[in-house]
Amino acid sequence: ADDEGRAAFDAIIAADGRIEPRDWMPDDYRKTLIRQVSQHAHSEIIGMQPEANWISRAPSLKRKAILMAKVQDEAGHGLYLYSAAETLGASRDSMVEALIEGKAKYSSIFNYPTKQWADVGAIGWLVDGAAIMNQVPLCRASYAPYGRAMVRVCKEESFHQRQGFEILLSLANGTPAQKAMAQEAVDRFYAPALMMFGPPDDASPNSTQSMEWHIKRFSNDDLRQRFVGMIAEQVKVLGLTLPDPELRFDEDSKKWIHKELDWVEFMDVIKGNGPCNAQRLERRREAHEDGAWVREAAAAYAAKQSKKMQE
Numbered sequence: 001a002d003d004e005g006r007a008a009f010d011a012i013i014a015a016d017g018r019i020e021p022r023d024w025m026p027d028d029y030r031k032t033l034i035r036q037v038s039q040h041a042h043s044e045i046i047g048m049q050p051e052a053n054w055i056s057r058a059p060s061l062k063r064k065a066i067l068m069a070k071v072q073d074e075a076g077h078g079l080y081l082y083s084a085a086e087t088l089g090a091s092r093d094s095m096v097e098a099l100i101e102g103k104a105k106y107s108s109i110f111n112y113p114t115k116q117w118a119d120v121g122a123i124g125w126l127v128d129g130a131a132i133m134n135q136v137p138l139c140r141a142s143y144a145p146y147g148r149a150m151v152r153v154c155k156e157e158s159f160h161q162r163q164g165f166e167i168l169l170s171l172a173n174g175t176p177a178q179k180a181m182a183q184e185a186v187d188r189f190y191a192p193a194l195m196m197f198g199p200p201d202d203a204s205p206n207s208t209q210s211m212e213w214h215i216k217r218f219s220n221d222d223l224r225q226r227f228v229g230m231i232a233e234q235v236k237v238l239g240l241t242l243p244d245p246e247l248r249f250d251e252d253s254k255k256w257i258h259k260e261l262d263w264v265e266f267m268d269v270i271k272g273n274g275p276c277n278a279q280r281l282e283r284r285r286e287a288h289e290d291g292a293w294v295r296e297a298a299a300a301y302a303a304k305q306s307k308k309m310q311e
């Protein structure tokens, strides 16, 4: 049965088709998807914190309402992605536990602080912009539930990116102090946002296999340089600058060249030594404890309902 299964799987991948939960799949395919989808979900959940930090201090009711909607969207993306991971056999409790115990990876970017209001704009424009650049190709990931989840997520992400750009635009066209705040936020978030795409291609252990299986459609560096090209144009509309004197379009390679990124810092942040890692996990633990009564009540209610059905 495994030989037949593998032949069917290989044929689907060769035809650039989609693998559904009940289809046969190699153990490593299942494993790498549980790895990536669960980490993607963790990123969404932890990603709520840097922005939530400014909900109570948003400069207007309009900004507060938009920011609340965005943070709620991230929660939804996280739950969507945990459900996609569950279709691969991963248990929700074990994924949540891994994050709470500090054993799970999530996107490095969320371990940086949001020091001022303009950071909410920089996150929307740069972080959600990078997320879209990475997530649009994932709509065509060979694992169908992941691809389907991404279609919904990308629609909401583009609203996130636009609202971030608009925050920066109003600040950049505001007082000199507001413009300086916007520029300082872009200066701080630029390099960490570029590192969201993952390590350089020659230091990316999962890429080859992920691309063969049509999970990853473009390499880390390929998407990174496309992203840089996009923001290099958009930053002109903002009347701000990117903190990258080496940034240029190379006519021969037809690629954007950017400054060297600090991969030692990247590895350090992933290992848990970033500016906010401890605080992010602490907050996540508190939220999990605070929510225990809701989970217990929901489980008790569900048990009562199913008992009634059996009577």
Ligand code: 3HC
Binding pocket: 035, 036, 039, 040, 043, 044, 047, 074, 077, 105, 106, 107, 108, 109, 127, 128, 131, 134, 157, 195, 196, 197, 198, 199, 203, 204, 205, 206, 207, 210, 216, 220, 270
């Ligand atoms: N942060 C933390 N870990 C990272 C990372 C990052 N930015 N980039 C790479 N890594 C990890 C990988 O997970 C891998 O470790 P692992 O094998 O233990 O999982 C290791 O570094 C080597 O990286 P690879 O390039 O070999 O790994 P991948 O092939 O998985 O590529 C990726 C990395 C491009 C992030 C890919 O996993 C991916 O596309 N993931 C889905 C998208 C995602 O997770 N985005 C995170 C942001 S979500 C977000 O921004 C929410 C938005 O609403 C704000």
